Every structure is written in structure tokens, then in C-alpha cells.
Amino acid sequence: MNSWMAAAQYLPVSAEFLREIAGIVGEEHLSQDPVQLVSYSRDVWPRETIEMQAGKLPCPPQLVVWPGSVQEVQKLVLLASKKNFPIIPLGAASGVCGGTVALSGGITIDLKRMDRILNLDKKSMLAEVEVGAIGEILERKLNREGFTFGHFPSSMYCSALGGWIATRSAGQLSSKYGKIEDMVVSLEVVLPDGQILKTRTVPRSATGPSLNQIFIGSEGTLGIITSAALRLWEYPKAREFQGFMFPDLRQGLEAIRLMMQAELKPAVIRLYDPVDTYFSSKGTLEEKPKPKKPGLSSRRGLIHFARQVLPYLYHPALPNRLLQSRAKSSKMILVFEGEPEIAALEHKLANAICLKAGGVDLGEWPARNWWKHRYRVSYTMSQAFDLGFFVDTIEVATVWDNVENLYHSMQAAISRHALVMAHFSHAYPQGCSIYFSIAAAAKTLEERLRLYDAMWKDALDACMKSGAALSHHHGIGILKAKWMEMEQGGASPLLKAIKRAIDPQNIMNPGKLGL
């Protein structure tokens, strides 16, 4: 990986080039200030945090620019493309795979100034929004109009619409509202050659390959998405909560599958594996009516625990074995929302399925409590690094008959390196995602990086071997690029052809997605 010093090898930023950029965006909207460049040198990829702890800087861009309109973005792209300068589009940089890191230097284009709702078509329930809009702010604006967007990633306060689209983000309520790729109706994209692509704002069409689905998930490698038309929902009139405890994981998974295949649309379905359940409810079937101290959502619980057992993190196999053999029961939380009568009936039908599958009714409290703390998890990670260990998350997806196999093989692969727990969320009639949370420790920086890389390699090798998808909603970035060819099952020539066709100079976010 490049370091701070390597910047010297990049294309030089001439005074004239700077003047031209200032002419496009204005003096005040570009910066070469080292403090800025350092802060733009990384996203929230934990590997970078480990490096930063040792004073090693990942890859700073040569220049940060804040354009205010699609025309400015277009001019910037034309200029950069003329000079062959790499461009890294950036939203809120809360990605966890190194997707916005300036691997080969270049210009980081921060889109956060472009955060307006351009048009609200209440009749078609569509909002056309600029990509720099921060999730929570956008949602609040839509709420005031009586709508919800339905997209609630835990990074809601620190992620932007453009980042969501570029990485195929999923929100916590995806079982009802879908992933971001299901919510986008059309896109405006500045292409590497400076042309502007605008897809049609229509519900569906039969006009060739889906251009939207080429740019959604492209992680900035094909162009800069500048705005999108989004499907909205009426703000829900009712919301119902429910918790269950299952004697074992398999029964809980079976209940999720049956609910999704019975055409129920719970907004939230989350099943915590026995280890996660153990941390969050101390392994008992009885939930107290009041929240216990920390440890009520996965990663908070993990950190709380890891702090106590830090010495064991150096030998994770032992505590993993202990926890995995002792902890048995799995907790599930459900939330239903929307039209009151439908939500109530779905709740009733879901309860019947869960009880039949062996679940014990925990009432509504566990789900209510989760709801209250649902965004907190994103802001607890840094504590772990201060304590001398590291945490990370690995999210994958597969079809139902492979879920248990995938869970066990990845759990085994990770257990050698790190303390591991998981939850199952983002369910579909055909399968679900598994979200592993890990904590690990090593004495020196080199050891920590080696451990980090070995853990990911073993985890993703196991994922690929089981036939599951490499990522459900965090994306690829640099972290998972190595596995992309295998992931695509022989279709990688098509992705490479797409890249060559659209960005022959390879100036758009080079090195990401393995491109």
C-alpha cells in the first residue's frame, strides 16, 4: 500500500492546474492543506485504523475539491481526464473496505455540498436527490412531507446517498423496503469522458441492459453519480415490536425462512447467533423488563466483553470454543410497520410461525430496546482500537439451504484468529445475509496486520468455497478485490469489458473492485 511519502511519485499538481480547478469550483472549495489531505486519506476500513495507530498514513489524495453542481463535476472530470489524473468520488467516507482511498493519488471529489432535494413528485412518490445528502438529514426532510425513504443503515448519520448507491447499501428495514438498488429509479452520472448520462424516471422498462444496475455498486470506478430519483413510502401509520428466544439457532433460521416465504414483510428481522445472544442477554431466556448495562447490541456487547477478557483475545480459539459449545439459544427481534391492519395481521401470523418453530415469546421489549439503540453501533468501534485490539465486521449472503453451512464454515475459519459472533438479518424468500462481528488482538503492529489479513483471507476463502456471495451490502473496495474474479463465476470478462468501455483511461477510482 502507498504511504504518505509515495505521493512524490504521483502526477505533479501544477500551479496552473490548481488555477483551473479554482476557476471551476472557486478558491474556497479546493484544498491541498496537509490536514485535509490526511483526513481524506482513509475511510473507516479497520485495517487503516490499525496502520494509523502506528503513525502510518494510508493514501492521501493530492487535492480535495468540493463541487457545488453537476456542471462543476462535469468540468472537473473533463479537466482531470485531459491530464489523466485519478478521480475518487467521495460522500461521507464511512465505508469499511477502503473504497474511497486514493490508491494512486489524484483528486478526491467530495460531493457533500450537493445535498439538495431537487424535485419531489408526491403523486408518483418520487424524490430526486443529490448524492451528497446525508442519510439522516434526507430522511428527516422526507418525513416532514409525510414520507419515508425506508433506508436505515446504522451509518445513517455519517453516510451519504451517493455512497449508498455506489456500494449497494442495505438498511436495517430492508426486509420491507429493499436494498438501495431496489429503491433507485433513475440516475444522473457524469461519465469519465465528461458526458452526462440521465436514465429515465420510469417504474420499469425493457430497453436493453439496465444502465442503473451498471452504475449502482460501481464504487466510483465508472463515473460520478450526481443525483438519483428514489421511490418513497408513506410514513408508516403503525409500528409493532416483538422478541423471541429460540432454543437453538437452526429453529430461529427456520422461522425466518418460513415468515419470508409466507409473504410476510416484517420491516426488521434479526436473529442473533448463540454467542451474540449470550452477550446481549447473558444466555438466559428471561429478558428483564429494563435494559441491563451495556452489552445489548452485538458490537457493544462484544467490546464490553472483550475489555474484560482482553488477555484471552490473544488466544481466541479457546474462548470461541467455550462460547460456541456453551451458548445455545438464539434471540430474534421483529418489527412490523405500515398500514395498521396489515402490520397487526403480519405480526399475528409471524408469532404463530415463531411459536410453532419452537420460539419463546419475549414480548415487545427486546425489539423496542434494539430500536432505541439501533444506530449506536457505528460509534463504538473506536473504543476498541484505543484498548489495543481491533474489531471488524464481515457480511455475506447466501440461499437458505446453504446458510448454516456458510455460518459454520466461516465461524470455524474466523475462530482461529478472532473472537467471533454473528447475526442474521436482511432476509429474503430465497436466503439471507450473515453479519459476523469479530474482535482480535496482537502485540505488535506487524502482527496485528498479519493477523488481520490472515483472518480475512480465511474467512472469505471459506465464503467462496461454500458458494456464497462475498458481500451483501458493504461492497468490495480494496479489501475484497482479490476475490472478485472468483465471485463472478466466469462473468468477469463482462465487468472488465464494461470498465474498458466506459473508462478506458482508468482514471475513475483506480484499483477498486479489482478493476
Add this chain to the structure above:
Amino acid sequence: MEQKKILEAINLLIGLVGKERVKFDQTSMIIYAKDIFIPGYVDLRLGQTPRTLLPAAVCFPQSTEEVAKIVSRLRKNNIPLVAYGAGSGVLAAAAPVHGEVILDLKRMNKVRSINRVNHTCEAEAGIIGQDLERELNKAGFTLGHFPSSIYCSTLGGWLSTRSAGQLSAKYGKVEDMVIALEGVLADGSVFRTRATPRAATGPDLDQVLVGAEGTLGIITAALLSISPLPAAQIYRGFGFDNVDGGLEAMRVLIQKELVPALLRLYDPLDTRFNAKKLSGPETGCLLVAGYEGANKELTELKARLGFKLLQDKGGKDLGEEPGKQWLTHRYSVSYNQSKILAEPANLLDTIEVSVNWRDAAELSRKVMAGISRVGLVMAHFSHGWRDGVCIYFSFLVKEPGENQEKLIEKHAQAWDAAMDACLEMGASISHHHGIGIHRAKWLKKELGAGHQILNKIKNEIDPQSIFNPGKLGLGERKE
């Protein structure tokens, strides 16, 4: 294609799959020279089959590996090919235009597996729709895909054109059912995309191949989502005074999460036309709504709330009969056209477009006005989505003197009026029939820079343009 090259192609194919699976007799070539693209009927009426439109040969592969072998070999000799299903497309997407070899995939018609745990099925591209549905029904499932061509169209054709079935409001269009694809690229390599409900692993390559009409790859099999057979089917008819009232009711119904499986609004002419068949009203607009689902209680609740809403919005309850009749006659439309087309003074065609709710009524009026200048036109609104709807226009142009050139001219004027109105209003020129050759010129306008992107992708992935050249306006053949 020159005679020498045709012979070369025939010999190559025979060498690869054997004599019994290669056809090159004149009758077969004429049969495979066209799909159901309407102006093609005029050629037949005139007794013409332009020589250039005949394929070089027709070949019937029976496995993905065989398709791969054929593609590699033909590519080496720079012989283009068209992947072909049942030939029921209406825009000449499967018609040979360079004397291509036709790869008829109907021998690849197996349901490879039905997975009860995953609610998926893997089927080969050449299977006929109704055969696939019947297999699934036997196992207690449905694909939920019911185009009116279900008896004469294949899975591969559906995927290649982004087909929609009559119950798309509930089950989605075919692109929503795809979990993974298997197929062959122009270099002869085989791909199998990952079987996962969702992923965040870059652009969605399935969605690049779906709708590509055979220009970027040949889809040979697909893993599809399936649904349990409905436990309840509740269909009902409603009468509305006019199109605007009916459209408004449709919109609110869908946006309130009371999404039915079937939702169709006929304009006054279409209502009158269908009055007898569907036991509907003679005047005003007929709306047919049908709820179905795996859970009886949930389906009944949605139907109760949905039907109440339709009444609140001004719909007159016409009882179950129109719904029942609609179910009975749901596929008959595809087979009634030929009677009208058999009359040489007539030309009949359909145009389906996609538009958001805000613009739906206005677009409909514009298109109707445009087509009315040259013929008789009616419309129905179906395939409702949260944000918009498909408008399906049927039109008839007549020339009492049976002048075929003039008929074709009127036909072209009707199409121009509809397509121009869509482009002008920001609607889409096709909701589910696709592009083929006929719509290519308007596609360029609809997609703008997007069409250039598709062309560049085509050139990168298939530089010789051996896959269905010219369709979607993509690929230039260098002989």
C-alpha cells in the same frame, strides 16, 4: 451471407452436433426468417421473403457446453448467430438480418431442479413458459410469470427482452425473478453467476445480460425465485366513469401497500370491446383487480381493504364475474390477432410504454390523439408499480384498397406518434416487449449517452459482433 459461407457454416455445425440437429432446407429457413413483428406479415401477404433475411442454418444445441463449442467455432470463422426461443417476439429481435445461424434453444428445455427450501428453480432457457409453470404447479409452486404468450414463448426469450406477466404487480417482471444466470460469452467461455438473493459485489451482471436481447451473451439457464401456489384467489370487477378516475384509484391502491396480483384498467373503447367477454359494462371504464397469495388470511384482508378503497375512490362494484371471466380468457388475446391480420386490408399492432403516475394520463391522451389520426386505438393500464404504470395501446390501421405500402406507412405513423410522445415526456418507449430492430432508432434517443455506453460494451465483449448483430442498435458487422 454468400453461398460459400453458408455451406461453411452448415458443415461446421454438422461437424459439431451431427446432421439430425442442423436444418438448412428452404421451408425451415423461411419459418425462422421472422418472428411476430407485424410488418413481417405484409411481406408474407406479398409472397416475399427477402433473401437477405433468411438464416444460414438452424442448429439445435442441447447443452450449455454445446452452445459454448458452437460459439467458439463460429466465432473463429466470423459467422454471426442469433439465440432463438419460440420466435414470438414482436419487434424482430430474433430475426436474422445478416444471414445468421439460428441457435434454437428449445431442446434445452429441462427444469433442472426445484428447490423447496430456497423457493428457487433452475430451468434451461429453451423451456416453453406453460411447460415450466406446469412443472412448478405439480410441485406446489408458481413462477408467477404469465405473459399472454405463455404457450408460445420461452424462458430465454422472457429474460432477453425483460418480459412482464399479467400478475407483475405481485410477482414482479422477469428481471425481478432472476437469482443467477448461466450462459456463454462471445469468446465461447461459460459463466455461472452466483446464487444469492442479493449482493454488493459491483455492478449487477445479471441485470446487464437480462434485456440484452442476445447481443452480449447467450443465456442458457437461469435460477429463478418461485412462490407457493396461492391459497386464495379473489378477483373482482369495478366500473369507473372515466380513465382519470380509474387511474387515480389504481395509484392509491398500490401506494397504500394493498398491492394486488392483477390490476388492469380498460379505457372506454377497450371496455366496450371486452364487455361481452368479461361481463363488464358497456360504458365507462372496467377495472379488474385480483388478490392472491400463499396466506389466505393476509390475502383476504388485503382484498377487503383494497376493494373498499376502490369503492371509496368512485369504483362501482361489479361483482366477481368480470374477474372470473378475465381469468378464463387471459391468454386468448394472443391468438385472436391472426383473424384480424388475415384480412389484407388490416394491420394490427400493440405498443406498451412505461411512465410515472404524474404523467400517465397526459401521455395516454397524447399517444391516443397521435394514433387516432391514422387508425383506431384503445388502451389498457396494467403492470402497476408504486411509482408508475404501463400503458398498453392496441391499434388497427385499415386500407380498404389493400395497398400494403400505405398500410405500412400508417403503421409507421402510429409508432412515430407513440414513441415521440414518450421521448418528449420522459417516459420509456418499452415496458416489456423490448427493442429488437424496430425500436432501435428510438432507443438511441431514450438512452442518450447510455446507448453509446452499451455500444462500447458490445464492442469490448463481442468485437466481431457475432451475437445478434444490429439488435438494440448495437454492434457493427465486419464481414
